[in-house]
Every structure is written in structure tokens, then in C-alpha cells.
Amino acid sequence: NAGVTQTPKFRVLKTGQSMTLLCAQDMNHEYMYWYRQDPGMGLRLIHYSVGEGTTAKGEVPDGYNVSRLKKQNFLLGLESAAPSQTSVYFCASSYGASGNTIYFGEGSWLTVV
Amino acid sequence: DQQVKQNSPSLSVQEGRISILNCDYTNSMFDYFLWYKKYPAEGPTFLISISSIKDKNEDGRFTVFLNKSAKHLSLHIVPSQPGDSAVYFCAARDSGAGSYQLTFGKGTKLSVIP
Numbered sequence: 001n002a003g004v005t006q007t008p009k010f011r012v013l014k015t016g017q018s019m020t021l022l023c024a025q026d027m028n029h030e031y032m033y034w035y036r037q038d039p040g041m042g043l044r045l046i047h048y049s050v051g052e053g054t055t056a057k058g059e060v061p062d063g064y065n066v067s068r069l070k071k072q073n074f075l076l077g078l079e080s081a082a083p084s085q086t087s088v089y090f091c092a093s094s095y096g097a098s099g100n101t102i103y104f105g106e107g108s109w110l111t112v113v
Numbered sequence: 114d115q116q117v118k119q120n121s122p123s124l125s126v127q128e129g130r131i132s133i134l135n136c137d138y139t140n141s142m143f144d145y146f147l148w149y150k151k152y153p154a155e156g157p158t159f160l161i162s163i164s165s166i167k168d169k170n171e172d173g174r175f176t177v178f179l180n181k182s183a184k185h186l187s188l189h190i191v192p193s194q195p196g197d198s199a200v201y202f203c204a205a206r207d208s209g210a211g212s213y214q215l216t217f218g219k220g221t222k223l224s225v226i227p
Contacts, residue, residue: 004156033214042117042202042217043157058214090156102215104156 002026004105006091012111013081021076021108023091031094032074033058033102034066036087043090049074081112116140117205119218127226132190134221136203139184143205147215148177148188151200160201161188193225 004025013019023032030051035043045058049068063085065077074093078085091105118137126132136146144165149157163170163177163186170177176189190197203218 040122040219042119042204042219043215044217045214048214092156102159104158106156107154 004091004093004103006089006105006108008108009106010109012113013078014113015081015083017081018077018079019081019110020078021089021091021110023074023076023093023105024072025074025091025093025103026072027093027095027103028071029093029095029103030071031096032068033092033094034064034074034076035090035092035104036060037090037107038087046076046089078110081110083112086110086112114139115219116143117203117216117218119201119203119221121221122219123222123224125224125226126193128195129192132188132193132197132223132225134188134190134201134203134223136186136188136218137184138186138205140205140207140216141184142207142209143216144208145206146177146179146186147204147206148175149202149204149217151202151220157202190223193223195225195227198223198225 007022033048034046037043044060047066049055052071055066067075089108092102094102147162148160150160151157161175179186200220200222202220204215
């Protein structure tokens with residue numbers, strides 16, 4: 001059972017480049033989330049989705065876009081990467097809004113130079 | 114404006130002793146609290162939770178205590194084991210606002226010394 005899978009795990013980008021992080025879950029979860037974690041900071045929610053075809057902004061959405069075309073996938077896009085977006089990105093999913101059933105992926109390390 | 118605060122960035126405890134990790138919050142609308150554990154290079158995993166209608170929840174070696182009047186919760190690990198060494202995040206949720214997001218603290222790194 002794969003759970004929540006993120007690709008790629010590591011990426012180095014130049015400032016201004018674009019990229020997409022892919023998240024896939026095989027648990028038939030309705031809710032999916034993208035968080036970022038920075039040194040000395042907790043996890044901060046970027047965007048989330050409560051179902052296929054829906055997305056919503058979280059705490060720190062600027063500079064990111066997301067899409068949920070399929071229930072099992074949640075894509076996070078950076079249109080023009082900036083050094084401030086250097087971070088570890090975690091995708092997560094849950095059955096509903098219950099916090100204890102949030103399952104996280106292993107993380108994607110992104111460096112913008 | 115940090116709504117969930119973990120004021121101790123790190124904690125060292127001898128194996129077999131009790132580990133106490135603390136968390137304070139400012140939003141009185143939070144009604145559900147969780148602890149997540151995170152090992153390096155892995156995603157966070159759920160550890161234990163507590164609803165605001167309770168003041169204690171226990172699961173094996175892990176107990177979470179909630180003091181609503183003080184807006185404070187704590188995680189007790191007894192006895193502590195080397196495998197417990199990880200970063201622990203406190204998180205809170207405001208269900209009434211229709212919010213689906215958790216607000217996380219900055220984490221406390223626990224080191225259990227053999």
C-alpha cells in the first residue's frame with residue numbers, strides 16, 4: 001500500500017524556472033493538502049482541496065498554483081521559482097476534515113538558486 | 114502571529130525517564146489538538162489527539178493532557194525509548210470555522226539518550 005507518494009523527491013531550480021510537484025494517493029481520500037516546512041518553522045498550509053475539481057488557498061498560497069483534476073492526484077506548481085521557495089514540501093491526504101486521519105508523503109526537497 | 118507555540122526547540126531525556134513536551138495556543142476556537150512525530154527525511158506521522166471536551170487521552174506510552182483554561186497541552190512519553198527520538202509537532206484545528214487546515218507549532222526535537 002503506497003499511501004501518499006510525492007515526485008520528485010529532490011530538485012534544484014534556477015530563479016525564474018517553473019516546475020510541478022506531483023502528489024498521488026491510493027486511499028481514495030477526498031481531501032488533499034500541500035504544506036511547506038522551513039527551518040525553525042512548523043508546517044504551513046499552501047493550498048488544499050476538498051474534492052476533485054476543487055482547490056482553496058491556505059496560509060501561504062502566494063507564488064503557487066494547484067490543480068486537482070483527478071481525485072487521486074494533487075499538483076503543486078511554481079510558475080516562476082524564487083529563492084524564498086526553497087523548502088521541503090509535504091503533500092497530505094485525509095478522508096475528511098478530521099485531523100487525525102491526515103497522512104503525509106515523505107517530502108520533496110526543493111532548492112531555488 | 115503564532116497561534117500554536119512550542120517554546121522548547123529541543124529536549125534531551127534519559128532512556129526510561131519521562132519526556133514532557135509542551136504546547137500553548139492562543140486561539141480559543143481550537144477544538145481539536147494533535148501530536149505528530151517526524152523522523153528525518155520522512156513525512157510526519159500521527160501520534161495522538163485530544164478533543165477539547167476531554168482533558169486527557171492515553172495511548173500506550175503516550176498521554177496527552179489538555180488544560181483549556183490555560184490554553185496549554187502537553188505530551189507525556191513514559192518510559193522514553195531511543196526510538197522516540199524525533200521532532201514532535203503540536204497541531205490544532207478550529208472545526209467551527211469550517212476550516213480544514215491544521216495550525217502547527219514549530220516543533221520540539223526530542224533526543225532520548227541510551
